[in-house]
Amino acid sequence: MSEAVQSVDATSRPLRRSVFQQIISNKTVWRGVIAIIAFAMLWEIGAQFKAWFGIEIWWVGKVPPPSEVFTTWYSVVQRPGYWESWYLSFFRVFLGFIIAQIIGIPFGLALAVNRYFREIFFPPFEILRPIPPLAWVPASIIFWPTTELSIAFVTFLGAFFTIVINVLGGARAIDIQYLRAAQSMGASQWDLFRRIILPGTLPSIFTGAAVGMGITWEVVLAAEMISGGGQQAGGGLGFFIWSSYMGGAMEQVIVGMISIGIAGYLSSSLIRYLGTVSMPWRRLF
Amino acid sequence: MQAATATKGAISIRNVTKIYDPEGVNVMAVDDCSLEIAPGEVCMIVGPSGCGKTTLLNAIAGFHSITSGEIYLDGEMLCGPDKPIADQGADRMVVFQNGALFPWKTLLENVAYGPIVQGIMGKKEARDKAQDILAEAGLADFSMKFPGEVSSGMSRRAEIVRALINDPKVLLLDEPYRAMDALTKSIMHESLLEVYDRTKVTIFFITHDLEEAIFLGDRVVVMTTRPAKTKKIVNVAIKRPRDYTVLSSEEFRLLVAEAKGAVHEEAIKAFEAGERELA
Numbered sequence: 001m002s003e004a005v006q007s008v009d010a011t012s013r014p015l016r017r018s019v020f021q022q023i024i025s026n027k028t029v030w031r032g033v034i035a036i037i038a039f040a041m042l043w044e045i046g047a048q049f050k051a052w053f054g055i056e057i058w059w060v061g062k063v064p065p066p067s068e069v070f071t072t073w074y075s076v077v078q079r080p081g082y083w084e085s086w087y088l089s090f091f092r093v094f095l096g097f098i099i100a101q102i103i104g105i106p107f108g109l110a111l112a113v114n115r116y117f118r119e120i121f122f123p124p125f126e127i128l129r130p131i132p133p134l135a136w137v138p139a140s141i142i143f144w145p146t147t148e149l150s151i152a153f154v155t156f157l158g159a160f161f162t163i164v165i166n167v168l169g170g171a172r173a174i175d176i177q178y179l180r181a182a183q184s185m186g187a188s189q190w191d192l193f194r195r196i197i198l199p200g201t202l203p204s205i206f207t208g209a210a211v212g213m214g215i216t217w218e219v220v221l222a223a224e225m226i227s228g229g230g231q232q233a234g235g236g237l238g239f240f241i242w243s244s245y246m247g248g249a250m251e252q253v254i255v256g257m258i259s260i261g262i263a264g265y266l267s268s269s270l271i272r273y274l275g276t277v278s279m280p281w282r283r284l285f
Numbered sequence: 286m287q288a289a290t291a292t293k294g295a296i297s298i299r300n301v302t303k304i305y306d307p308e309g310v311n312v313m314a315v316d317d318c319s320l321e322i323a324p325g326e327v328c329m330i331v332g333p334s335g336c337g338k339t340t341l342l343n344a345i346a347g348f349h350s351i352t353s354g355e356i357y358l359d360g361e362m363l364c365g366p367d368k369p370i371a372d373q374g375a376d377r378m379v380v381f382q383n384g385a386l387f388p389w390k391t392l393l394e395n396v397a398y399g400p401i402v403q404g405i406m407g408k409k410e411a412r413d414k415a416q417d418i419l420a421e422a423g424l425a426d427f428s429m430k431f432p433g434e435v436s437s438g439m440s441r442r443a444e445i446v447r448a449l450i451n452d453p454k455v456l457l458l459d460e461p462y463r464a465m466d467a468l469t470k471s472i473m474h475e476s477l478l479e480v481y482d483r484t485k486v487t488i489f490f491i492t493h494d495l496e497e498a499i500f501l502g503d504r505v506v507v508m509t510t511r512p513a514k515t516k517k518i519v520n521v522a523i524k525r526p527r528d529y530t531v532l533s534s535e536e537f538r539l540l541v542a543e544a545k546g547a548v549h550e551e552a553i554k555a556f557e558a559g560e561r562e563l564a
Contacts (some may be wrong), residue, residue: 177385178350184373185399185451195402199389279300281389 025040040066064251069258072251082240089220089237090263095210096155097133097216104160105205108167114195115254133158133219151223158219159212166211170204171197206275213271217264237263287452291325293359294454294487295347298322302512303340314340316512317354324359325485326445329498331548332508332516333555338491342457343512345489346379347371358454373401378448379457383464384440386432392419392443393428416451422446438469442476449484458490462497471529474500484524490553490560495548499523499540500531507547510555 013015044067046060076082081199111118111125123203133154140150174197180195230272235243237260244252276283303315314337322328330338343349345356350369352372355362363371386395396415400406419428422442422468432440441461448456462470478501481488492498498505521540523531531537 014548037325175385177381177383178387180346180373181379181385182398182402183385184346184377185447186375186376186403187398188402191402196387199387202389277548278388281433 064254069251070253072249073255073258076252076255081235085235085237085240086259086263088235089224089260092151092155092220092224092236093216093263093267095152096212096220097159099152100156100159100163100212100216101209104163105206108164109171109193109197109201110199111164111168112137112171113193129161129165130156132251133215134222134226137223141227147227151220151227154223155216155219158215162212162215163208164207166204166208167201168199170207174200174203202279206271206279209271209275210268213267214264215265217260221260291485291487293324294322295357295359296320296322296455296487297355297357298345299355299357300359300390301341301344301356301414302352303337303344303349303350313512315344315351316514318514319354319532320506321517322487322489323544325487327481327488327490327502329402329502329505330491330508331493331495331498331505332513333510333548333552334493336508336511336551336555337513338508339459342379342459342489342491344371345361345455346377346457347373347446367485375403375451376454377457378451378453378455379459380441380444380448380461382460383433384437384444384461386444386447388432391429391431391494392424392435392440395432395443395446396450399447403451415446418446418450419443422480430513436469437465438473441465445477445480449480449486453486455487455489458488460491460493464492470497475528477501478525478527486508495541495544499537499544500527504542506542510551510558516551519543519544519547527551 004197017025041062042185045063046057047063047065050056050061050244107121111122136154136157137150140153144150144153178196179192179199182192187195220236221241223236224236225242228239229236237256240259241256244250244256298318298320301315301318302313305312305314318341320328320338330341332338338347344351344364345358345476347363351364352369353366355365356371357363358376359557362368387398391397393412393415396419397406397411398406400411400414401408403497412434415429416425419425422445424439424443424446427435427439427443431477432443432473435443444461445456462473467472474497480486481501488501490498492499495505502521505521506515507517507519509516523534523536523540
């Protein structure tokens with residue numbers, strides 16, 4: 001009797017599981033983990049093929065095996081320079097990215113809502129847009145007094161154009177019926193902007209942010225390699241790879257590459273998270 | 286809401302002509318069209334695709350200009366010779382063909398939108414009122430859902446509620462039930478009739494569906510193929526309140542037959558002219 005009552009009670013209450021339990025029981029997580037382990041194993045076999053079987057596999061045979069990479073990584077994480085590089089690259093990426101958002105979103109919205117603004121600013125924008133950010137490196141080294149500012153500027157450009165194009169496209173693609181409906185319900189221009197155009201553009205803003213974030217990482221890494229890492233300690237992950245390469249430490253090059261992969265993954269996860277939080281209506285799809 | 290006898294919402298369309306001029310090619314969408322709609326009337330507009338019905342609705346709502354003629358609402362000129370485009374206003378609420386609930390707002394926020402932006406209610410008052418009238422439409426349990434989470438029938442019903450909270454003189458409906466299956470459509474019809482019996486708001490309703498037109502309307506205006514003119518007006522004397530049993534009555538069948546003749550003639554003309562579907 002008492003058991004029956006208990007079981008009814010248990011089903012009527014939502015099952016509470018800890019986050020850890022949820023991750024452990026999630027098949028998607030396990031598939032991902034197994035895939036990464038399988039990849040590392042194939043890599044190890046490929047890299048060690050010559051040592052084990054006497055035949056070198058082209059390309060993979062030149063790459064240090066993961067066991068050595070992880071050993072190197074273990075010693076690298078104990079050096080403060082590695083973490084300073086992480087910090088510096090993250091700082092540069094987010095500095096450029098955030099400035100690009102702050103300027104790019106209003107600029108894109110202004111292009112979308114005001115015809116005169118669009119007619120004046122869109123043509124020069126379209127001429128500057130196809131120039132790859134890295135083509136700006138020499139010019140920006142001349143323009144800006146410090147290496148740090150040059151890197152920030154180039155990073156900003158990397159994200160800026162993508163953000164603007166996405167915002168402009170998103171705002172222009174808002175169904176005219178929403179605007180008409182809002183206007184006939186008495187919305188002022190400001191209401192229209194704040195309550196219709198802004199939320200209607202939000203999905204494109206996040207698309208632009210996700211793409212822009214990817215480009216920013218590319219640009220920061222390249223700029224760090226070209227500029228020699230700037231004057232600060234660490235020099236950034238790009239400089240870390242470059243100086244490891246110059247020193248012939250191939251394991252460290254791979255450590256740097258995987259670090260960037262992780263950093264990029266963390267950055268795009270953050271944007272995805274912000275996207276789901278700020279657009280509850282998109283969670284349904 | 287309003288009393289059951291209507292005193293407002295008289296639309297007078299006088300000699301309205303609309304010529305579109307895309308790239309210098311004149312296209313006459315509406316030609317010298319006149320129509321008087323009484324307060325509280327349900328006026329159904331039927332005609333071939335692309336005949337200019339929506340053009341007329343857009344002119345009343347203030348979305349498009351007219352080339353000549355005048356449109357009055359309760360004796361006040363909306364648009365005319367000196368003012369080709371009417372001001373948009375909450376006295377004429379439109380329910381669109383594809384639905385225009387804001388996808389980023391819940392049904393409740395959608396309904397509360399009008400009174401809030403017009404500044405006639407505070408946020409809380411507007412939300413309370415919205416919840417009340419959503420409940421009247423049987424949507425109380427869905428008020429916190431986003432439009433993407435409910436069926437097309439429910440979202441269309443919410444859209445009509447969103448229009449009604451503004452206490453409009455006229456409800457302008459542009460084929461609101463076009464893409465719906467027959468069963469959902471019949472539920473929508475009954476709920477619209479129920480709303481009408483309660484509010485007696487003037488309704489200007491565009492449709493392709495003759496049976497829908499006769500079931501809902503006081504008058505069915507058959508338009509010619511483009512340029513639109515009134516070809517025939519069918520008076521529907523079936524008494525209100527109506528329910529689905531009307532659909533199987535002899536009276537209903539005769540009216541459908543009467544309207545069908547006129548519409549069929551125009552449909553053939555439109556088809557032979559190779560009219561593209563613009564609506």
